Amino acid sequence: MNYKESAQKILEFVGGAENVQSVTHCSTRLRIIIKDQEKIDVKEVEALDKVSGSFFNFGQYQIILGTGVVNKVYEEFAPLVDGQTANSTEETEEKQKMTFQRAIRIFGDVFVPIIPVLVATGLFMGLRGLLTQEAVLGVVGLTPEDIPQQFLLFTQILTDTAFAFLPALVAWSTFRIFGGTPILGIVLGLMLVNSVLPNAYEVGQQAAEPLVFFGFIKVVGYQGSVLPAFVTGILGSKIEIFLRKRIPNSLDLILTPFLTLLIGLTLALFIVGPIFHEVEIGVLHAVEFLLNLPFGIGGLVYGSFGQLLGIFGIHHILNFLEISMLAQDGWNYLNPIGTCGNMAQAGAVLAVAIKTISPKMKQIAFPSALSAMLGITEPAVFGVTLRLVKPFVMSMIGGGVGGFLASIFNLRANGMALTGIPGTLLYLNEQLPLYLLVNLVAFGVAFGLTWTIGYKKEQEL
Structure with missing residues (x-):
């Protein structure tokens, strides 16, 4: 077919x-x-x-x-x-009516189109890290000092552009989802990172001072920020829709874009930006606090229960957190723990695939296990483990054990949206052996538990 x-x-x-x-x-x-x-x-x-x-x-x-x-x-x-x-x-x-469920769905719709660009950026970061490692260069008789400056500049363009102009991507996608004109979203997002504003990274490193308006409002650029651009995109698109319904057609081309950008930027710089940038930082600190709990507790909790987010359809909210983490300091602390959950799903499903006597189950489970190893767990979850219940519980245990180890080892990725086998590209540094270890442990624990106590071969769909 x-x-x-x-x-x-x-x-x-x-x-x-x-x-x-x-x-x-x-x-x-x-x-x-x-x-x-x-x-x-x-x-x-x-x-x-x-x-x-x-x-x-x-x-x-x-x-x-x-x-x-x-x-x-x-x-x-x-x-x-x-x-x-x-x-x-x-x-x-x-x-x-705007419900929590619909809000989460819209949130996901905004960020999903941006992910491929950030995946590519993460791969560029991983390849640059690999090609500039002293051990790798030593194979061809070079040292880091031998790398041409032009090559480093070229790789910097590949790795830094998406995050430097991240607000433009977010505002574009938000305008698109909320019914505004996407090009206005792009321009409004670019205004948030205009070069005349103090660079957010430099302000954070105390190498530059924010602008102060009205004696108390501090204004900076919003390079790498997500929430300010997201909220600005919502308000800007609503402003545009409001204006188009009220401005005469003869003046629409002139006044609507003009007023949308003027009002949108004013709100963004003086109200939305200062407030939601602090909210964004607060959320990041809360997540980092959880992940940095002693004795690997944070990794154990997220590795075990993070898989439930996909079932309830709210896993896209993690996109905001991962994007924000990468934009702030270049590292993604959720990825190595979350990928253990994916590999645990693969382990549980492979155990079912081998053990089952049902031809239909085998037909579903074998490709689902491979898919989960490659980072796509929906076929495994909804096609096998969640239907059988116990294998899903075993995968939660496996993911928790792997997440615990990932937290203990302080693993962190240089990108997002890649897990399992493709995820190795985000760890092309000294972390690679540990990344492989925690995933093998997660896979093995889930496989072993499912094989021994989590599934009876007579079970069928």
Whole structure:
């Protein structure tokens, strides 16, 4: 079955185009907001060869297709739904009450499009770290002093640009999701990091002083900041929508962008920025406090229970924390602990795959285990472990043990969004052996517990 046929079948089994309110997707799941849940034939959807599972979460029917596949199926699916696209949710969701669930979904929609850029940036950082290591250079008879300055400058452009202009990326995506004009979001975000403002990194290192307005408001650039740009994007898009409804068409082209940028920047520099930058720092300190609890307690807790975030659909909130960590000091402290949970899922699912006597279970579990090793756990969680319950508990234990060790060893990544086997690219330094060790431990503990007490081979889906 090709992607077009899969899209057509999915649409048929969810009740047709008239039952679809809007559709979007993330890295692994097709996310459909349904009008009447009773019209969905879940068994038929999950029986399709490209579908690993499905579930309802936060008002969405989410169909697990896997990385790469979901993009192709979505491209075929979206045109079938009366011309709706991934960004067509504004009109329909505008009528909905803002709930915690919807807020988390929107938060994820804003940050998911930014992640590929940050993944690439993390890989650039890892490769630069590898190529500039003394041991690696020694193989070809060089030392760090032999590296040309032009090469270092070139790599600096690759690694620093995304974080230096991060507010522009966040504001662009926020405008896009909230119905504003994305180009205005980009410009408003760039204003937050304009070179005439004191650089946030230099102010933090006390190499520069913030500007002081009205005798008490301190203004700096917001390089690497997330929350100020996010809130500014929300306000800016709402301002633009408000103005477009009230300004005559003959003046819209002139006044709407002018007033949107003027009001948006004023709010951003003097109210939103100072307040939410402090909130952002406070949240980061709280998370770092948890992760730095003595005796590896923080790693044990997050490694065990972090896997639950994906089930409840609120794992995207971690994107903000990881992006903020990387922007602040270049290190991601959540990644090495979270990746242990992924590898633990792989271990638990592989144990099920080998032990089961069910052909259907084997068909699902083997590829799901490989997928989890590569960092995509939805097929493993929703297709195997969560359905069987005990293997999921075993994976939580394995993830907790691995997270405990990662915390004890003080592991930290130089990027984000890569875990498991691909995640090794974020540890191309002296941490690599320890990264491999904690993941092997997480995998082994989950595999062993699932094999011995967590699964009976007679169990079937």
